[in-house]
Amino acid sequence: MKRLELLIDTLNETEHLSGEKFNTNSKAISTFITLYGEELYKEKIESKNFFIYNPFYYPSFCIGREIKRYKTKLSEINNLLNKVKQVPIRNYLRLNLIEHCLNICEQDLAKNIILDLPDESKYSAHRLLLKKYALKGNLNDFKETLKLSKSNKSPRNDIFDSKKVFIENYSLKNGILKSLEICNLKIFGEKFYTNSLIPHCKKLSIRKIDEIIEKYPIIKKNEKNIKAIAYVEHFNKNKRSSIGKLLFEKTLNELKKVDKNLKFGDGRLKDFLLCSLGSSITNIDQINQCKKMIISPFYKKELNYYIKNIS
Structure with a gap:
């Protein structure tokens, strides 16, 4: 002390x-x-x-x-x-x-x-508490704390990120269907449907991911690129030396459908997904196929650096 x-x-x-x-x-x-x-x-x-x-x-x-x-x-x-x-x-x-x-x-x-x-600073502390409840996936605690977190104040991405984490953890605890139902609450919304599926992608096969999207078409209502995102998430969480030819082609075909102008953070969603896919394998030919489709010099450099480290 x-x-x-x-x-x-x-x-x-x-x-x-x-x-x-x-x-x-x-x-x-x-x-x-x-x-x-x-x-x-x-x-x-x-x-x-x-x-x-x-x-x-x-x-x-x-x-x-x-x-x-x-x-x-x-x-x-x-x-x-x-x-x-x-x-x-x-x-x-x-x-x-x-x-x-x-x-x-x-x-x-x-x-x-x-x-x-002081009252004017309490909302910042409640946002820290909100992050904790998001990790636990406890709906009642999350809702009560959200009221105190002043969602209209900047930075608003704090609130968005906590909601996203909550839906993912709620889905892991209670299943995709119940998570989709929670998304219909006013405090969340359709934009979080995708987050009901994403945390399960690590354990699901690509075939099973397709079946779930077919079973719950609402998942792709606000995210037409859900298959590309889910496939890349699956491979990124299950790193391997290479992906089977047919499976790799299937994934690349979904990535080709992603609009090259669609933004993700400061860059493009398509570039980000291709870089993530490339860095989840060690097959140089497959990595180069991903790199060839990337527009951004930044993500090309990222894969070049990755190739150098695994060579």
């Missing part, structure tokens, strides 16, 4: 200093040497990456990292954070502590710490 107290004192004492003044501040220097040693201090300031106008370390970051060392005395740490003068930094560190509590299964304590946050 003394390490945390020292870092908090340093944070409060140096909070208004510029990077240049921080780097010559005796308190900042002595704290770093006490915690991490003189050798590391010299290494830091003598590094070619050292820039005099930037602090050579950030006490707030060190506090966040220090919190993760503790498995007990977490309530005491929460009380200790009251000493942090800057409210935004104090709230940020409390979120760090809440996340740590959730990671080590101290859920009740995490909920208690949320009460110490």
Whole structure:
């Protein structure tokens, strides 16, 4: 606990200093040497990456990292954070502590710490709790926490990702049919139908994947490329030396149907799927067939790097 107290004192004492003044501040220097040693201090300031106008370390970051060392005395740490003068930094560190509590299964304590946050910051903590409930696939807890997570506030992708993870875990626990029914709830929607199938692809054969899509055509209602996505997911989770010729051709035929202009993150969905398929096998001929269909230089380089590593 003394390490945390020292870092908090340093944070409060140096909070208004510029990077240049921080780097010559005796308190900042002595704290770093006490915690991490003189050798590391010299290494830091003598590094070619050292820039005099930037602090050579950030006490707030060190506090966040220090919190993760503790498995007990977490309530005491929460009380200790009251000493942090800057409210935004104090709230940020409390979120760090809440996340740590959730990671080590101290859920009740995490909920208690949320009460110490100002109202305008509580939703960020509830989003951390939402991620935890998403992994468990517990519908009632997820719905209640979602209400407190302010879905309309940015970043909205936090909420979307948690919903996606929830549907996948709910499907694994309760089956595809029940998961599809849950997708019809107002808080989810048709765009999550695909996620009812995806987590099962590892254990399903390609033939079985086809049968399920045929049995539940609603899965492809919002995702016409579901077969391409599901096939690649299957092979990506079951890496092998090569794929049988007919099966490989079947998969490539589905990938050919994917619109080359369809976006996925910062790139193209088709390129991403081809790269994922290529990196799930070690057959150079099959990898090169995938690479030949890719447009993006980035994904071509990824497969070239992969080939180099397996050769």
